[in-house]
Amino acid sequence: MVLRISTDRALPPGPRRPSPAQLHAWITEPERLYASCRRRFGPTFTLRLFGQPPKVFVSDPADVRAVFRGSDEVLHAGRANAVVEPIVGSTSILVLDGSPHRVQRRVLAPLFRGRAVQPALGDLVALCERAVADLPRGEAFALLPHAQALTLRIILAALLGVRQGPELDALYDRTDALMRIAGHPLLLVPPARRRLGSLTPWARFDDHQQALRADLAERFARARVEPDRTDLLARIVHAGGEGGPERDVELADAVLTLLVAGHETSATGLAWAMHHLAHHPGEQERLRADLRAAFGDGPVDVATLAEIPRLTAIIYETLRLTPPLTQVGRILAAPFEVGGYSLPAGVGVVPCIWLAHRDPAQWPEPERFLPERFLPLERPDPSAWFPFGGGARRCLGESFAMHELRAALAVLVLRCRVQPAGAPSRARRRGVVLAPGDGVRLRIAD
Numbered sequence: 001m002v003l004r005i006s007t008d009r010a011l012p013p014g015p016r017r018p019s020p021a022q023l024h025a026w027i028t029e030p031e032r033l034y035a036s037c038r039r040r041f042g043p044t045f046t047l048r049l050f051g052q053p054p055k056v057f058v059s060d061p062a063d064v065r066a067v068f069r070g071s072d073e074v075l076h077a078g079r080a081n082a083v084v085e086p087i088v089g090s091t092s093i094l095v096l097d098g099s100p101h102r103v104q105r106r107v108l109a110p111l112f113r114g115r116a117v118q119p120a121l122g123d124l125v126a127l128c129e130r131a132v133a134d135l136p137r138g139e140a141f142a143l144l145p146h147a148q149a150l151t152l153r154i155i156l157a158a159l160l161g162v163r164q165g166p167e168l169d170a171l172y173d174r175t176d177a178l179m180r181i182a183g184h185p186l187l188l189v190p191p192a193r194r195r196l197g198s199l200t201p202w203a204r205f206d207d208h209q210q211a212l213r214a215d216l217a218e219r220f221a222r223a224r225v226e227p228d229r230t231d232l233l234a235r236i237v238h239a240g241g242e243g244g245p246e247r248d249v250e251l252a253d254a255v256l257t258l259l260v261a262g263h264e265t266s267a268t269g270l271a272w273a274m275h276h277l278a279h280h281p282g283e284q285e286r287l288r289a290d291l292r293a294a295f296g297d298g299p300v301d302v303a304t305l306a307e308i309p310r311l312t313a314i315i316y317e318t319l320r321l322t323p324p325l326t327q328v329g330r331i332l333a334a335p336f337e338v339g340g341y342s343l344p345a346g347v348g349v350v351p352c353i354w355l356a357h358r359d360p361a362q363w364p365e366p367e368r369f370l371p372e373r374f375l376p377l378e379r380p381d382p383s384a385w386f387p388f389g390g391g392a393r394r395c396l397g398e399s400f401a402m403h404e405l406r407a408a409l410a411v412l413v414l415r416c417r418v419q420p421a422g423a424p425s426r427a428r429r430r431g432v433v434l435a436p437g438d439g440v441r442l443r444i445a446d
């Protein structure tokens, strides 16, 4: 194979439109942009998005594998995520690279691995039952806001060890306000991150964030003298050893990171899953039958849910066809070879989830929702299916997210028969996620 040495002008081909127009298309019509680039230039192409380094997109499994197996000293995800630093703090695992990132991962990863996360999920099923009981009956409604409220309550309860009730409701109100402002596009523009009066988005964000950090500092102090707690906050406090106020800043960065990383993504996944089940009543019926066989009229439990293959296959297929995050980013700290190109330092490399998940060579009839393709259940190939990213930066919350999606879907499908209340939703960018534009309009039939 001939290796092409890339200067900025000799990167893989890509659209010639000016970079502001490419950025506009990437924000407003990402699916169309991805598909047209794949058609015109093949699986490896370059996008030039205004204000950012050139980004080389890859989706061929061999190239995705090369990126995920590459050295974390060369492929920097923290630099690619820098835009979220004002929200999650400068010591967040999301924005660190190399050895500081590895240190954070060593602290956090064991809390999320396999069964380790289950003790923190105590109220998961009860929270799902309450959210489903509160859904409107007999009228059309958008599911996404309900899914967002549920996943925020779930992650708050698991993180802070707060049971369902008034304390969780108060925490929810404060955090929900913070998350809503955090999604304001102006916060992504550095010059707008100033306190110009008390009503600017940054000032409101800053006020809410300070209040939450003060609340967290009290919780850290309490957790230090309560060694037997199973919530994630207490386990993070004990995993990292002693420390003063500086350590509280780091702990709060970790908690804020998990809130931000683990709420909108899961809500979007849940909304898309219900979208698919509403538009595929046969799949919904088969899932209901499997759930009834497992639970009868009894309560739902997290461990049994993990043993129902069809439920997991439906989630895998949802995350394949409608991945909440459509791409993951790395910035090269040194030259790197991929897709037959030798790319220089400073360039971005982007494994494109959306394109890889629609590759007809890997996924026959890629546009169809076919959960059966994952049955009998096996772990999908990590270079062809990677809604949770991969390699040294693979999502820490994957197991947590799978538990919450299983519980929320199971309770919804067991307690209601869901029908679409309109045409299938079209995907729209909402901050970093690609969400159903109309929020998934549904009606509960019975």
Ligand code: HEM
Residues within 6 Å of the ligand: 077, 093, 094, 105, 155, 257, 258, 261, 262, 263, 265, 266, 269, 324, 325, 327, 328, 329, 387, 388, 389, 390, 391, 392, 393, 394, 395, 396, 397, 398, 400, 401
């Ligand atoms: C369906 C739900 C979710 C999806 C689709 C998702 C997807 C992702 C993706 C694509 C990444 C980037 C991986 C990479 O760069 O290779 C990521 C990172 C991360 N996610 Fe998730 N995520 C979900 C839920 C969660 C939850 C529930 C939590 C926490 C409880 C969480 C915590 C994190 C953290 C901490 C990282 C950063 C890992 C690192 O940089 O080392 N995620 N996630």
